[in-house]
Structures are given as C-alpha cells and as structure tokens.
Amino acid sequence: MQKMLHIDPAKCTGCLSCEMACSYENYGVFATAKSRIKVFDFHHTGRKVPYTCTQCDEAWCLHACPVEAITVDKVTGAKVVNETTCVGCKVCTIACPFGTINYVQETGKVQKCDLCGGEPACAEACPTAAITFIDANWTGLSKMQQWADKLGNQPAAA
C-alpha cells in the first residue's frame, strides 16, 4: 500500500513543529529555513496552511531534469533527488507548478520532500494531526466520514 501526506489546514495551529522536524531529519539541525515543508500563515483570515510536495505521478521535476537526478522510490512513490547526480541547474524549480522543489545555495543542489524514506518526520511531529501519512487511495476518507455523519443525523426522507 502506498501512503501519502495528507494535510488538513483546519487543524494547523502554526507551531512549525513540522518544519523543525523536517530540518532535523535531513540536516540534524532545528532550522525552519531548511525545511521542505512550509506553513503559510494567512493572518487576515486566521488560516494556517502547511504545504509541501504531493509526489505527482507524472512529476514535472522528474521529466524536466536533464541529468535524471530525480528518480522514483519504488516503495514510497516519492520523487527523490539524487544529490550526487544533481548539477544544480534549477530547471526542475521552473518546471514544478507548485514551487515545492527548491535550490539550496549551501549545497548547490535542489531539495524536495522525499517522504523520509516512508516515515515522514513532519507527520510524526505534528501535534494536532493536521499532517498525517495515510493510504494514498483513501485521503478522502475522513471527509467522507464527516459528511456521512451529517447525513446519518438527518431525519429520513418521508
């Protein structure tokens, strides 16, 4: 079963635990500036929205890479940057419609979410379950459940 990161912005409090967990997992440092997941704070509405790579099946970044530095992890389905191959040309950063692959000045390579090899640190660190790692075929399950509950509470049609 393949899993994916599922994000429920309504549950996000903006604590940035996910960003710290990401940077710690990948660089051994608590540094939100190095995180591959970002939380956006829309202060006029009060909404906080975590955002990261959704691991497209037909990934723009992967197809755009001229040196085939981005490959698919067969187990997790993640699109993974091979740092030894990456030449830092940044074409993938242009190709990605979502902005979730970015250049890192310090290494001269690009970085993106790789699902931490199947145990995403962001989801583990999220205190409110705004970020979960669930069955890729059933990301709509909790919404279905909520609506089913609502429907079940309606009086039966006459």
Place this chain on the structure above:
Amino acid sequence: MAWAGKILRVNLTAGTCKAEPLNMTWARQYLGSRGLGSKYLVEEVDPKVDPLSPDNKIIWATGPLTGTMASTGGRYTVITKGPLTGAIACSNSGGYWGAELKAAGWDMIIFEGKSPQPAYLYINDDVAELRDASHLWGKSVWQTEEILKTSLQDPLLRISSIGRAGENQVLFACVVNDLHRAAGRSGVGAVAGSKNLKAIAVRGTKGVGNVRDPKAFMAATRAAKKVLADNAVTGQGLPKYGTQVLMNVINEIGALPTRNHRDVQFEGAKDISAEAMLTPRPADGKTHLVTNQACFGCTIACGRISKIDETHFSVQNKPQYWGASGGLEYEAAWALGAANGVNDLEALQYANLICNEHGMDPISFGATVGAVMELYEIGVLTKEQIGIEAPFGSARALCELADMTANGIGFGKEIGLGSKRLCEKYGHPELSMSVKGQEFPAYDSRGIQGMGLAYATSNRGACHLRGYTVASEVLGIPVKTDPLTTEGKPELVKAFQDATAAFDSAGICIFTSFAWTLADVAPQVAAACGEEFTVEELERIGERIWNLERTFNNAAGFTAKDDSLPARLLTEPAKTGPAKGLVNKLPEMLPKYYQVRGWDSEGRPTPETLARLDLG
C-alpha cells in the same frame, strides 16, 4: 550546547554593531533569556539610571531552548530598567521572532546609547547593521512589519518593533512581534522609543544544531509534549478556550477585580468570557473567535484569533480592523472589560487591536482607564478634561481613550503616564491599583490571598507572571491550597517565583507549568545544555535570578515599604462572593516571606543568602 555562544552589541549613539562571545560562566549560572539578560543588565547598568536616558540599556534575549523542538521553545525577553516602575523590567514574548534570532546565530542583542535619528536593526545570519528608519517613524507595528517585508523583498523576515505608543514614550508601551505577540509590561517599548530604536528585522537560516545530546533531547521533548497533551488544562482547556477559560472561573470565586477594584465580581463577566467568544453574535451570526494559534514550537496553542463585528460602532468605516487578528486573551479582556465595568466584547476587541497595532500593554492601559473612570465618577475629572463622558461601563470612552492614548492625543497623554502618576497628579494616589507603579493583572488578592504577596514582592511590580499561585490556590496545580487563607503562602510564593524564573530563562513558556514541573523541564535542558542541569540546579538558578533582580531594585532605591498593596485591598473588604468580608492579609505573610527568602527585615538578601547563591 544549545546556546549560540554569541551576542550582538549595538551602540546606537555610534551606530556600531559588534559580535561578542557569550559569557559562558554566566550562561551556566543564569541559563538564558530573563536570567542571563538580567545578569548582563545588572553588570552594565547603574541601578539609579533614568530609564529613558541614553545611559539605560535594553536587551533582547533568547534562552537555550529557544529555537529548538522543545514545546513552546520560541520565547524571548526584553530586559531593561523600566520607566513605569523604575525597577528591573523583563517582558516575555512568544510568536516566531525569538526563534528567528536564535536561528540567525545570536543569543541576545544589547542596545546601548541613543540613535541620533530613527533607526532599525537588520540581521541576516551573521550580517547585522543599523539602518535609517525615518520612513518607519510614526508608523504602526502592523505597517512597520508590512513595509519592511515589502521593501526588503523578504516575506520570511520576522519583525519585533514599537508602534506610536513606544515612540511617544507611553510609560506602558510594549514591544510587539509577529503582529500580535508582545513583550508587554513595564514600558519596555518606551525605552526603545527613547533610543530612537524602531524595529529589529531578523532572518535566520542557520538554526540550532548544537544541542548536547540530540537523541536524548528528542526523547525528552517528546515525553514532555505528551505530558502537555494529556493534561486537561494544556491539552484541552487552553487550546479550546484560551486563557479566557478563566473569566467565569475567577468571577465565580470572587476574585475578578471590577471597576478599579471596587468590586470583586463582575455582573457582565459572562458577556466577555471564552464562552461568549464562541457564541454566534446577533449582528452577523458569526462567532467572535475564528481559530486558535500556536507560537513557535508550541503544542498547546492557546492564542486567540478573532474577527470583530464589522457593524460595531468602533470599526465602522475602518476596514483595516475587519480581518482576523489577535485577542482576546484573559488579561486583556479583564483589563479592558471588568476593570472598567465594560461588558461589550467587540469594544474590548477594538481596544485590544489598538493596543497591538500601536504597541501598548492592554493591562496597564485598561487598568489606568479604570482609575480615570473612578476619578470621573467621584467628580475629580470632568468630561471637559477627559474629552468624553467616562463613567464606568462606557464602551465608547474605552475605545476613544485607546485611540487617544496610542496616538498621544489630548487626555490620552495623561493616561500614557500610567495610573500611579495620573492619580497622584489629581490628588488621589490611593486610587491607583498598582504595586511599584505597575497596574495589577486580573486577580483580586482579597479572594486569592497568595497573589497579594506575589504582587507585593514581584520584582517588576504587580504581575501575574512572576509567581502565579492562582495555579495552586484556584486550580489545584500542583496541589490545592485554600485561596482565602495565608497559611503556607510565603513558601508557596517563593517556590512559584523561583521555578518561574527558571522556566522563563530556559526560553519556554510559563503556561507549560500548568502541566510541567521542573522535573519535566530538567531533562530537556540537561539534554540540550549539560548534565548538571538537574531539578535542584534549576531551582537554585531560579532563586539566584530572583535575588539578582531584587538586589538591582534595592540598589535602585526600593525598600521594604514598596512591598505593599494599595490601601483598598488591605482595608476595604470584598463585598460579595466567597471572599466577602475579607481584605488581603499581606502583613501576615510578608515577614515570613522575608524569612523564607533569607532576607533581613528590610527585605534585603543577607550576606549568607547572597553567598549561598554565588551573588556575594
């Protein structure tokens, strides 16, 4: 070792920025943030200095856990000699700014002197430079943040700044970061204003990568987060209701100071409570509260984000206030509401927005308005003097006075002096509900006896964040004590004061202490900083910090007679509620407290006490 090991010294007079190594001996003795910043201040500033003169210094300081994955590890403090009190001032804030400074590789910033023209400090990791802020002077906190992010083309900047209140040297002006988190009390913003220091814009990309034992640290922080999640207050009450969960509780027990402490229960409490914020309002069918919000690294998320009723008189034709914004928290709701007898929730939110926008402490502002309303009611102040009719309960007066005070208009200038100076000026010093010049927060010490002692002896004047015995006396944390008696309170106050100093200095939020004791904090600090940081060591550090602050205040001229309460609380019994008939029995507690502290009868630490705490 979790500390960045580097501090920034900014001489505003000369316009220079200089990096210095952190004094690691002091770091181990005072931990960070409140304690360590206070140590630098005490070493470098004459206690008798005029707080608003260039000779005073002002320090922004983080703690060792700031910027780490410890829950609530995003705090910083602003430390200076306070203009409202003349005592040491140390105000703590959350949001994201503190973690950003730490991530840039700095433990603290010390500002000295006075800039010849408005200036702001720009930090990008190792780069630190003073820049011209002429274009920011006169701008609000919110505008300042917007202008800096836009003009520097960096939306990830974090800003800590003062608004017009700080520029105008309102004596309870605060420093605000991330739009609505504030280093709120004692007028630290006025000190920044007196130095022509408008803002600090920080971008930090380095992070914190030097905790001593990362594996142990992650295990300790994870275990501590579970304690917070499993606790009824930090796991359920605070995220759902915020600190406002207290409004009805404190009113019930007869300790909600009302109409300048004339009463201890407010008939309108339910209208301004957490429950009211969650109830759809008639005007638009929406609830006041939009969502909760966490500060950096916080797994509690008590912050309130609300939307004001757009049809309310205070914001008609003012769309800049219609968006979601910070508030109401309990202290602000009390000070702007019960303290003035105002039960209009939207008016309180408006006054709160003005406080955030222009950088004013809503506690001291609201409480000073309470004193003004009493002076109005007894005929000492008139409508002509104030500029508006100001009886208790007037939401219009509250909103108008907020605008006037923030902008330094008319009678607002006098409110900006705080209640002590204002009441003295009009011949009624007894009507200032303050200690050492700083107004009380939201707990009446006739109904919670220990708080009277905590207020009287707080090193920054009346304050709930220096020894929150409400936890024990009302909520039963860690053990229930009787709020109406004085027995055991000197020991209780000391224990809370010392522990609080340790929590504050670690760089975490004191609200964790609803669930955590130092036994939860010690493993995190030990894993981050060094094995020597046991519970006992943290208690010792806390006591050392308390005595350090005290020696500064004593040298500044404070004596035992300043460890007191207004006559109203000592002689006018509570009229209703469980505390009916009671006054605060401070005289029963104070001598014992001095004894427990190892101080002489004049409230001075004895040579033995100083030596025991390495302060000799």
